Amino acid sequence: MTGDWMNDDLDRYADYESAFEARQPRKRKPNHKPKLDRAAQIGAVAEVGAMESGFNTTYKPGLFEEGWLLNSLKPFQDMGLLADVLGRVKGGKEANVYRCEASEMAGGGLLAAKVYRPQMFRTMKNDHVYREGRNILNSGGAALKKTDHREMRAIGKKTAYGQEVMHTSWLMHEFQTLKRLHEAGADVPRPIASAANGILMSFVGDERLSAPTLGELRLDEDEAQAAFETVERNLRLMLDLGIIHGDLSPYNLLYWEEQVILIDFPQVISVEGNPNARDLLRRDVKRLADYFSACGVDTDTDRLFASLWPDEE
Numbered sequence: 001m002t003g004d005w006m007n008d009d010l011d012r013y014a015d016y017e018s019a020f021e022a023r024q025p026r027k028r029k030p031n032h033k034p035k036l037d038r039a040a041q042i043g044a045v046a047e048v049g050a051m052e053s054g055f056n057t058t059y060k061p062g063l064f065e066e067g068w069l070l071n072s073l074k075p076f077q078d079m080g081l082l083a084d085v086l087g088r089v090k091g092g093k094e095a096n097v098y099r100c101e102a103s104e105m106a107g108g109g110l111l112a113a114k115v116y117r118p119q120m121f122r123t124m125k126n127d128h129v130y131r132e133g134r135n136i137l138n139s140g141g142a143a144l145k146k147t148d149h150r151e152m153r154a155i156g157k158k159t160a161y162g163q164e165v166m167h168t169s170w171l172m173h174e175f176q177t178l179k180r181l182h183e184a185g186a187d188v189p190r191p192i193a194s195a196a197n198g199i200l201m202s203f204v205g206d207e208r209l210s211a212p213t214l215g216e217l218r219l220d221e222d223e224a225q226a227a228f229e230t231v232e233r234n235l236r237l238m239l240d241l242g243i244i245h246g247d248l249s250p251y252n253l254l255y256w257e258e259q260v261i262l263i264d265f266p267q268v269i270s271v272e273g274n275p276n277a278r279d280l281l282r283r284d285v286k287r288l289a290d291y292f293s294a295c296g297v298d299t300d301t302d303r304l305f306a307s308l309w310p311d312e313e
């Protein structure tokens with residue numbers, strides 16, 4: 001395959017903070033009455049967001065985060081699931097993940113909240129590569145129908161509403177996939193709830209540490225062998241359900257107490273409906289085989305791929 005998109009999509013999300021930073025200050029006119037500067041304006045918006053959300057948290061979000069974060073998590077608090085936000089685990093390309101405290105009603109303990117970045121900065125290149133053959137999901141997780149004219153038209157015209165519909169669809173694909181995989185016995189976080197801009201799931205880690213990804217670790221041979229077998233089992237399980245992760249690499253595998261947990265599913269691919277499925281699986285397999293063979297596991301891309309996709313000539 002030619003596949004320029006293969007490289008493109010690695011940095012497919014614009015970072016919204018750098019988008020703010022990239023803006024150059026305008027030249028001031030003489031006698032110009034000072035207005036609130038950009039940061040103060042955003043701060044003001046953030047404060048309104050926080051006050052409106054009425055959600056006080058141990059974690060003190062930054063200027064660019066606050067309104068967005070608290071409004072995104074408010075639905076989970078309203079559902080009675082969330083007691084507190086304790087800290088930010090990591091800012092990924094498309095989302096931030098926060099360590100949260102579950103409410104007593106939800107059984108206490110830690111939860112992970114994945115909060116997607118503001119939609120205005122989500123510019124996923126080549127998203128059609130992933131979307132082919134899969135439904136557009138609404139916030140209830142149901143597939144949009146051809147007769148949903150308003151949504152279909154908005155998507156076609158790429159209006160703000162259309163983008164919002166697509167944003168919800170990515171998020172719901174992640175949540176639905178976690179549900180299906182968890183029910184099928186896969187090694188994924190337990191999904192708990194979804195809302196307009198985030199999902200809540202079990203936290204992998206403890207009060208002090210979040211689980212590292214395999215990309216940050218070099219396992220010894222025995223650990224690597226066991227981890228590889230888990231990953232292989234999960235790849236097969238996904239294929240049995242007709243899906244491919246589509247962005248699998250050591251950076252989307254958490255490692256905690258010698259267990260591997262697969263994460264990050266918004267781009268999940270339908271095997272049946274997507275003509276790119278084979279190539280995307282091969283890319284996933286290559287990244288995994290490269291990593292595990294470097295740790296001393298007896299595997300390589302061709303062999304692993306052929307065992308998963310047996311019709312390969």
Ligand SMILES: Nc1ncnc2c1ncn2[C@@H]1O[C@H](COP(=O)(O)OP(=O)(O)OP(=O)(O)O)[C@@H](O)[C@H]1O
Nearest residue numbers: 090092093094095097112189202203204210263264
């Ligand atoms: N359930 C969880 N428990 C603990 N940490 C988590 C959990 N889910 C995600 N994380 C952490 O948050 C990071 C980002 O999560 P995820 O990969 O789902 O988002 P992302 O924005 O797609 O990231 P990237 O684009 O960098 O792959 C992960 O690398 C991991 O460190």
Ligand SMILES: [Mg+2]
Nearest residue numbers: 092251252264
């Ligand atoms: Mg990730």
